[in-house]
Amino acid sequence: MTHAAPTSHPVGEESGAAAADAGVRIIDARTAIDGLIFAEDPWYELPLDRQRELGEALIRQALREHLARCPAYRDYYERSGAAEPEAVALADIPLVSTRVFKFADLRSVEPEAVERWYRSSGTSGQPSRVPRDRASLERMVGSVHGSVGLLADWDEDEVAVINLGPGRERVEDVWFQYVMSLIEALYWSESRVPRDEAALDEISSLAQALLADYEHLIVVGPPFHVLDLCEHMERRGVQLQAGERATILTAGGWKRFGGRAIPKPQFRAAVARRFGLASEAQVRDVFNQVELNTVLFECEAHEKHVPPWVHVAARDPETLQPVGFGEEGMMSYLDASCSAYPCFIVTEDVGIVRQGRCACGREGTRVEILRRLESRAAKGCALKMGQIHAKG
Amino acid sequence: MPRDEKSESEIPAAVTTEESVLRLDDGRQIVIWHSRPQSEAPLRGTVLLAPGFCGRMYSLAATAAYLCANGFAVYRYDPLDHRGPSSGELADFTMSTGRFSMDQVLDWLARERGVESLGVIATSLSARIAYRVASERAKIRYLVTAVGVTDLRATLTRVFGVDHMASPPAELPPTVVFEDRHHIRTLGFATDAHERGWNPAATTRVELDRATLPIVAFIARDDDWVLEREVEEALDLANHPERRMCKLEGSGHNLAKNPRIAQAMLRELTGAVMALENCTSGEVQRAALPPSFPALEREPTFEMLTTQVIAERRRSTR
């Protein structure tokens, strides 16, 4: 019989079980990042100063780990001329363009620790490919669990979910669908792709049945699917009266096929009307992309709150220097929750970062994602700045 | 509820789980799940998992997966008057109902499955029950507890903020609320606890003084409900080399809250069960446990664990 140590989960290996007094073993698996993500008290109740302080320490820790474990990133870091990891300002940590994930396999863990390579859901062009290990996946789920409190305090038994997407068995490696399907691990769920009239009829009936059976119904899906459902119900004369007993959660692109953007306030009004919601605050959006490990949730004021383990900055497309709070720039993230690859990324989204007290009353950092970066020159610049010649 | 039957069979489960129903003479039913390793290798042993108060059978999915991956057959059950699919309402639960349920399942395992002796793993409140059962039934080879209650009255006082056991029956509130949601009737519970000797702190120690089986007790160092010193007092480690305490740093009573700590705990627990199976396989009772437990042979991945949780959640009726 061999007692091979499990090699696939390095985070656990660091935690030792030490013999103490006779008959007693001390098992210390604490890590600062998990201590924050899985804390009893939610991060969004912390004062802003404390959020900043925790975030900075966690991001520096993550930086040290990725420099030690990801040779491609270490090489890129050294060539960038950035200061030592202890001294570098967060704003100056070298960023990886999300484009890099289209052609390079960036990885900070051993291949056998990778649970899957997940890809972006774009239908055209080369998809991004991003590895995740167990700890990164658990923290992603933790980022959802920890932010659900921004929505409401539900008992898992009271809630039923309709996921307007493929179920767990059919998602394969598309990150967006994978994340959505994991809601099945949290709540009683049904997954349905609203691909045709028959499917929309079934979903509409399901929503009515679940509203009758459960205290609360959550419908999650891309905005265009939610809108399809509402328009379908309208055509069929279906008017729900959910009152306070439903939440509609959107995630994904705000464009319909054909590129028609959906204005969010109109969207919320239409959805609230069709579901008979007590308030448009029950229609919420969440943000994530395959290269980002943390899921960002909207509060009741429709602001996306950023947990302290993610440092977010909007940057000037030419200089990549952060612009001021409230100003538009290219969105970049330093996400300390990811152990599988250096999640220090600059994206092709234009957005705004805000800090201080939100209209919802909570202190913290919020982001608003406005649109994709259009200018070819800016894209070229982002690509150049984010270049990293990774060999894996 | 409509179900996509054909998609369900495609789930690559980490383990195979089947459900059985134990029908009592009075018509009540206890639902039992049996999970087996998918490999054809001979079984290393059989364990019974008892859920914590209010815990669902699928909340023990990860524990079952770890044990199955390392060669154990795992049985789980939902006690009577509990939150899951077995007969009765959670509001009517008493310690003696919990004990009766555990006894019934152990009898059923011997009668229907030929499992004469086995290990028991009990969480939180069910650990208090398991300590008593293990002190009275010789066929339990070893006991592992997780945040196991040893001083019922002290724990309940911390949970509810009031020592209801001190109240005369006429002054008890009709119900208390557990974890903000679950209403529990007090009179039956308190009467049973008084009459059947569940209350006095010293009874666990007295029962365990009679027990000869090896015990490994996991405690959480930040547990507000079960205190380290209470467990130490009950286990009397100094006089029992066949007992071990594993103290988890940084965790509260909910061991699943932080997955890093949960993972470390499941590795240690599985190793403990492997060691206990070895050291109880012969005539060796009251032998000292080894200083450290063996490492896992196989660890379930995140994918396997979530697949199993989802499959088990789907299987569970509401």
Ligand SMILES: [Zn+2]
């Ligand atoms: Zn807010």
